[in-house]
Amino acid sequence: MHLDVPLLLCAVHSFGFAAFHLAFWKLFGWKRELAKVGLPTRAITQILNLRLVYVFLGVGTACLLLPAELRGTTLGRGLLGFMVLFWVGRTVEQLVFLRVNHRLVHLLTGLFVLGAVLFALPLLG
Template identity: 30%
Template sequence: MIANYLAVSGGIFSIGLALFHIGFWRIFNWGKTLPRMNKMDRAVMQVMNLCLIVLFSSMAGLYFYFGGSLSDNAAGRAILILFAIFWGFRALIQIPYFGGSALSWAFVGIFTIGFVIPAAMLYLA
């Protein structure tokens, strides 16, 4: 039962991050800022962001489709381990790359939630 709630939370969390990344063009005014970059850097920024949108959408799909049963088999546990590693690593690199502002620490908290959800599902399995 708790695993199902965690899975739904993970799905909602992942959709939220996908939507956040969809908003990057507007949030960061990429229409004006990207043209100032060289062609390769501009392409890398957009391709990486699009790939993250697909990744987060896929994470949401896995959480919603498989739910709490993700922790019931080896493949599902491997997926949860990968999710936890991804978000744990993302939390760890936030401050070195973006500084220690209050906003940056808020993102550390958000990414830590992304780590805790699959870790809790694994722990409860």
């Protein structure tokens, strides 16, 4: 089996964001913070976060298990392009909605840009 390094890096990036999102409850004190909002907002926030974890795990797994399909089919290349646009959009949303001058926010923004670059690499070569 041939190791596809760019797709391996995409998988690591995706799995890292899955783990990061699983830590949101503790990192952001969601038990306390989400108790301040109504039930629909509390539920939607947690559900959307869990769905993102699911997407990141699925994309990461596809990068590891289906490298030939991702690189060699229209559907696979479409998924890679979708992920490029996902990370570009997430970067823009960060700049619009979280305009905070803090080094960790800047680091996170950099990781979003990195995601766009990593998922673009298999499309270029």
